[in-house]
Amino acid sequence: MSFADYLREQTAADREFLLAAPIIQDALAARLSRERYVSFLVQAYHHVRHTVPLLMAVGARVGDRRPWLQQQILHYLEEEAGHEQWVLNDIEAAGGDRQAASASLPNVETDAMVAYAWDVVNRRNAVGFFGMVHVLEGTSVALAAQAAQTIRQSLGLPAHAFSYLTSHGELDQQHLQQLRGILDRLSDAEDQAAVLECTRAMYWLYGQMFRGIDRAASDPTRGSTRSAA
DSSP states (O other): OOHHHHHHHHTHHHHHHHHTOHHHHHHHTTOOOHHHHHHHHHHHHHHHTTHHHHHHHHHHHSOTTOHHHHHHHHHHHHHHTTHHHHHHHHHHHTTOOHHHHHHBOOOHHHHHHHHHHHHHHHHSOGGGHHHHHHHHHHHIIIIIHHHHHHHHHHHTOOGGGOHHHHHHHHHHHHHHHHHHHHHHHOOOHHHHHHHHHHHHHHHHHHHHHHHHHHHHHTOTTOOOBOSOO
């Protein structure tokens, strides 16, 4: 069995936890309000804006032992640059406040997910970061296009309010093939273990990020802004 197939098999239950998040189920069932959609986009902005810095950090840490992986990371960097602006564009098109979103603090669940990713890169085995890539891109392919169409039809929002979801649904199809090639080339047992550990953690953390959107909506203290990036 290839490592990519093994990874998917071993994390099937973790993936189901993520997909069972109420906001995901409501999005697919056309029960999502505009406010919850915008709230999702705000949290997406807070983790997407870290994608390029994280990839750069991974590229700097994989070292000479994996020069082939550095080339793959460069390809990812070219395609991921500027995606946080797509999210802000969608927030504005959906009737949200672009400036308020970019100045806001992330929910604690989103903050924890990003912090874990940075910890993997800076303190553990940076190759483990591809577990996060596996979770985010696999979820996008499975849900993004379907969710975008359902939300758009139910809320009557314009197509340009869904550039993040629709573009990622298409782009991540290509990325999943690239990722599979990377995973199946990881022959080192420590690298494989790091990816598996990160994948399991990210399914849980990403699931909590989605659940945290509704938690924060009932929190009267939310709405704080950050003083620094």
